[in-house]
Amino acid sequence: MNDSYALAVHGGAGTMRRGAMSAARAARYHAGLRRALQAGRDILAAGGGALDAVAAAVVALEDDKLFNAGRGAVFTTAGTQELDAAVMEGRERRAGAVAGILGPKNPVLAARAVMEHSPHVLLIGEGAAALCRKHGIAFAEPGYFRTPSRWRALREMLARRTRGLAGEGEDDDERRHGTVGAVARDRRGDLAAATSTGGITGKLPGRVGDSPIIGAGTYADNATCAVSATGDGEFFIRFGVAHEVAARIRHRSESLAQAAGTVIAELGRIGGSGGLVAVGRDGAPALPFNCSGMYRGYVEANGVVRTAIYDEPYRAG
């Protein structure tokens, strides 16, 4: 029996120009990823469950305004924030998700409440908020989620659209692909995945991406793997990316690395930009992406935390 634990996280992927990011800013991303990995690792190392670990890691990323989830989420064209999140555990493949909410401080905990306190998998809008209130999930004031940099990103984008320059200058990776997520294997061999996002700057109100869609942005099955994705959400939904990785392992006996790498490469060939983090039954992580970077990290078997942004050597922390 393999009783090692495993954990990987992402903080979004996209077209990231190295030159545009200062060393100080990169260091803040590394630090944010490290904090999330440490939060999850401490639970797993102590024999805690995979679901608790991914929830703790995602809470840390939601609380960090650098990442597009929870505090620091992006804005819709209407200037609102609408948050989505999902969790899934691999033993019974139970799942919970929320979409289009603003209220629960940590959307990932709202998703977990849906899984644990309702017969449903996905709750949207006010119905999700009502369930969270009933079960004591912490709320935050609307102002808590807003940050000046996300507001500026919306205004700049709307100005570009007004000038008919839609698409140009939109190489802000967080605008396009901001999402956070975590996958884990605990010492008992249980897998879990969690994903959380503010979506994309300038999305239509009511738009739901792949993050809260079980099988698209989030999936976990002890028999195969746990997956959390980030990228062009609509592509990830249409191609069922997270479920497809699991399906290739089950039906083709591919390794996790093969399956995850193939799916992300195929997606890239048809124009779907992004990546994912995954852990397999045996705990081996995979962190493929088909764009210039993905904020990401994992915990080594010895407990050392490793983080990276571009196609570059991982930093130990």
Add this chain to the structure above:
Amino acid sequence: MNDSYALAVHGGAGTMRRGAMSAARAARYHAGLRRALQAGRDILAAGGGALDAVAAAVVALEDDKLFNAGRGAVFTTAGTQELDAAVMEGRERRAGAVAGILGPKNPVLAARAVMEHSPHVLLIGEGAAALCRKHGIAFAEPGYFRTPSRWRALREMLARRTRGLAGEGEDDDERRHGTVGAVARDRRGDLAAATSTGGITGKLPGRVGDSPIIGAGTYADNATCAVSATGDGEFFIRFGVAHEVAARIRHRSESLAQAAGTVIAELGRIGGSGGLVAVGRDGAPALPFNCSGMYRGYVEANGVVRTAIYDEPYRAG
């Protein structure tokens, strides 16, 4: 080149006691299914597209108050109606879906509007309604969707819950599994799928089932099959039923009948009740279910329409 067309529809599945349904009531279900099949068949026979055909078939079922979609949708615990729908076409695997809406007369056309008039796949609530208004989708007054029998079903269910009898007497198949859907192959070999539902009586407000979740209740890919499912929605989401049927064909080279039959049988073994309709690349239909009945039908190669409710010989119409 196989230029034959194919079409199959369902109007929900569940635990249906034959004794509880009069011959007259059964005849109304057969007639409703026949109208939907004829609407789609006329388009396909004339060389029309699969997407147009599944939309026409689902519109016919939404307009029929016998079925739990559009007019005649069931009620939430709050006494509201919240409709979900999705469409997908198999050539480029484009998709559109709506959830938690009440306004557009035919939710399936709202889903199609999302696919054709937005960069998104899934829009919920007011955002979806706004897009529909902008693109001239027909709306109906709230009263249009309400029927006395659905209202009675909610009141009876709430009364049972009050008496602590949750679960008992709940063998009303429509309450549990009411959904409508259609799948088609047109003469050019393009596939499409569409699904629409009011959900389940007494669902929490904000609950979204599998119907509008691409890969769960709805999927289409010219390389494999088109699928529309009906059943315990949460199970269908967690197991990615529609995508799993396609995955088994792609990765294991199973026939559509094998893949669809296996997935529905496996789901039944773990307690997930329901069924699906599907057509494959070659146009062969499959209509498996693991419960006592599924309102369903298909069009034979000669254009004859066949419908059935239980595990019984199909009626030609």
